[in-house]
Amino acid sequence: MNTELASNVNWVGYVDWPVRDFHGYQTKRGSSYNAYLVKGAGKTALIDTVKGPYAESLKRNVAALCPLTEVDYLVCNHAEPDHSGALPAMVAACPNATVVCNAKCKDALERHYATEGWRWQVVKEGETLDLGGRTLQFFDTVMCHWPESMVTYLQEEEILFSMDIFGQHYATSCRFDDEANMEEVMQEAKTYYANIVLPYARPVETAAKKLLGLKLRIVAPSHGVIWRAHFDRILSAYLDWRVSKPARKVIVLYSTMWQSTRRMAEAVAQGANETPAEVKLLDLSVVGDTEVITELMDCAAFAVGTPTLNQGLMPRVAACLTYARGLKPAGKTAFAFGSYGWASKGAEEAEGYLKAMGCTLLREPITCRFVPDEATLEACRAAGRALAGVAVQVP
Numbered sequence: 001m002n003t004e005l006a007s008n009v010n011w012v013g014y015v016d017w018p019v020r021d022f023h024g025y026q027t028k029r030g031s032s033y034n035a036y037l038v039k040g041a042g043k044t045a046l047i048d049t050v051k052g053p054y055a056e057s058l059k060r061n062v063a064a065l066c067p068l069t070e071v072d073y074l075v076c077n078h079a080e081p082d083h084s085g086a087l088p089a090m091v092a093a094c095p096n097a098t099v100v101c102n103a104k105c106k107d108a109l110e111r112h113y114a115t116e117g118w119r120w121q122v123v124k125e126g127e128t129l130d131l132g133g134r135t136l137q138f139f140d141t142v143m144c145h146w147p148e149s150m151v152t153y154l155q156e157e158e159i160l161f162s163m164d165i166f167g168q169h170y171a172t173s174c175r176f177d178d179e180a181n182m183e184e185v186m187q188e189a190k191t192y193y194a195n196i197v198l199p200y201a202r203p204v205e206t207a208a209k210k211l212l213g214l215k216l217r218i219v220a221p222s223h224g225v226i227w228r229a230h231f232d233r234i235l236s237a238y239l240d241w242r243v244s245k246p247a248r249k250v251i252v253l254y255s256t257m258w259q260s261t262r263r264m265a266e267a268v269a270q271g272a273n274e275t276p277a278e279v280k281l282l283d284l285s286v287v288g289d290t291e292v293i294t295e296l297m298d299c300a301a302f303a304v305g306t307p308t309l310n311q312g313l314m315p316r317v318a319a320c321l322t323y324a325r326g327l328k329p330a331g332k333t334a335f336a337f338g339s340y341g342w343a344s345k346g347a348e349e350a351e352g353y354l355k356a357m358g359c360t361l362l363r364e365p366i367t368c369r370f371v372p373d374e375a376t377l378e379a380c381r382a383a384g385r386a387l388a389g390v391a392v393q394v395p
């Protein structure tokens with residue numbers, strides 16, 4: 001496996017092939033935690049670490065390139081444990097190393113780990129660190145993805161270690177974009193954006209504008225492949241995703257108890273299918289939230305169906321809408337529907353989530369008692385046509 005970004009600049013991270021649940025994010029293609037070793041003429045820096053359980057692998061990768069006693073700096077761009085988890089082990093293994101981070105990160109690390117005895121070098125925006133013929137420069141990227149998030153730029157090689165920005169949860173034996181399957185890379189980059197970056201789209205845009213003023217030959221994120229050939233593709237995609245730029249696509253998602261809400265969902269999809277819009281019908285009993293939010297991010301319109309259960313939503317619908325409400329894809333038109341037995345509550349509660357997400361409501365909820373009759377199904381088809389009518393207007 002080629003791990004060399006430039007002479008004496010190497011990937012030393014960990015590829016997490018089996019991980020399928022990343023704090024609720026369903027990582028169907030695994031992930032990687034990227035750490036990088038940069039050797040200058042006089043000093044050596046490790047940029048970020050890996051998840052705690054994989055500290056031994058990180059130590060081995062570093063030791064293959066230089067004795068651990070010769071590591072001078074442990075740069076921590078981000079305190080989240082997928083990148084800082086192995087930091088305590090590295091501090092212990094590298095007796096001459098100083099931890100380099102910003103003030104907020106130092107505070108966060110002190111709250112996560114037993115840091116007594118650690119040596120620190122707290123850096124500010126734009127500050128540099130001389131490794132001997134090689135210069136690291138640090139830039140704060142607040143809320144990309146935590147308040148202390150920072151990126152590191154290797155000036156002479158024009159390499160940006162971009163932390164979570166431009167990452168993908170994607171396990172591969174290839175370290176570079178031009179070696180990997182780009183269709184899979186871009187799909188996982190999109191899923192990553194929808195599930196991680198979306199609520200921070202504005203700060204990421206601000207940070208990107210600042211960082212694009214740098215000369216960028218290589219952009220090395222903390223997850224997935226390193227961008228050295230196709231950075232233009234991920235940059236262009238980020239511009240679209242930041243506004244949840246809609247496609248001519250309608251999503252119908254639902255959960256059902258005794259098939260009534262399923263029949264309503266199918267009628268909505270049937271109506272939408274009478275137009276040129278792309279239509280996807282997602283049964284929440286088999287489709288996970290990670291996939292749903294990725295579909296919602298670039299749809300123009302969607303409908304959500306739930307029966308009333310115990311005076312509320314079906315649990316899968318509640319979970320999915322809670323997840324989507326937090327990530328808040330922008331600019332969608334939507335409505336709710338569903339069946340009930342003796343008191344209609346579920347669809348109305350779902351509509352409350354749609355309002356909280358800032359959706360434009362197409363219409364009031366469509367509900368029916370127990371089983372939809374033909375009039376109800378026709379109302380669903382008409383609503384599906386109207387929803388798709390919004391989608392096909394997308395330029």
Ligand code: FEO
Nearest residue numbers: 080082145164222
């Ligand atoms: Fe990959 Fe915000 O950590």
